[in-house]
Amino acid sequence: MTTYAIIDIAGKQLWVEPKRYYSVNKINVEIGKKIALQRILLLSKIGEKIKIGQPFLNGISINAIILRHFLAPKVIVYKMQPKKKTRRKRGHRQHLTSFLINDF
Template sequence: MKYAIVEISGRQFWIETGKYYDFNRIPTDLGKQITLNRVLLLNDEGKVLIGQPYLEKVQIKGKILEHLRGKKTIVYKMRPKKKTRKKQGHRQDLTRVLIEDIIVS
């Protein structure tokens, strides 16, 4: 099983080929190809490569499937004994990316 750990938009993801992942909004058009090059770790059938901090020879090709919004999270702030309450909702803008290939050069 071939997988990689990638840093994208400040977070780290365990990436496998043929699966799709939801990242923070990437401002590109639908159907375009993107390249992820901040690869921290690569496991290629038991052969493990670890970057310092990134692997320069590894690229991950992906295709943007859709732009969507995440589930609503409720932020509720209350100060006790002050009669102060604030309820606020938030939906994160996301981009769904299909991982097509992990390329080691």
């Protein structure tokens, strides 16, 4: 059993572990800046009882470092109406932020 937590960040819930990298929708924070994640839904440490928030845990934070902002791979959306000569091709690249979880 490992140490892990379930956090709420940028509109998503992630299962995170220490010393791992994660990517979420863009967070408006400078690169290299440390952030404290406060919205923790569940926390499990080795040798301790699992803590479950209702909805969040109070007084606990997880430290992370913002590594980079980047664009996700392009997603192509192609719409076509048969027999109408109507075709539309669009692409979209989502802005993402990568961060490293330091410790709990």
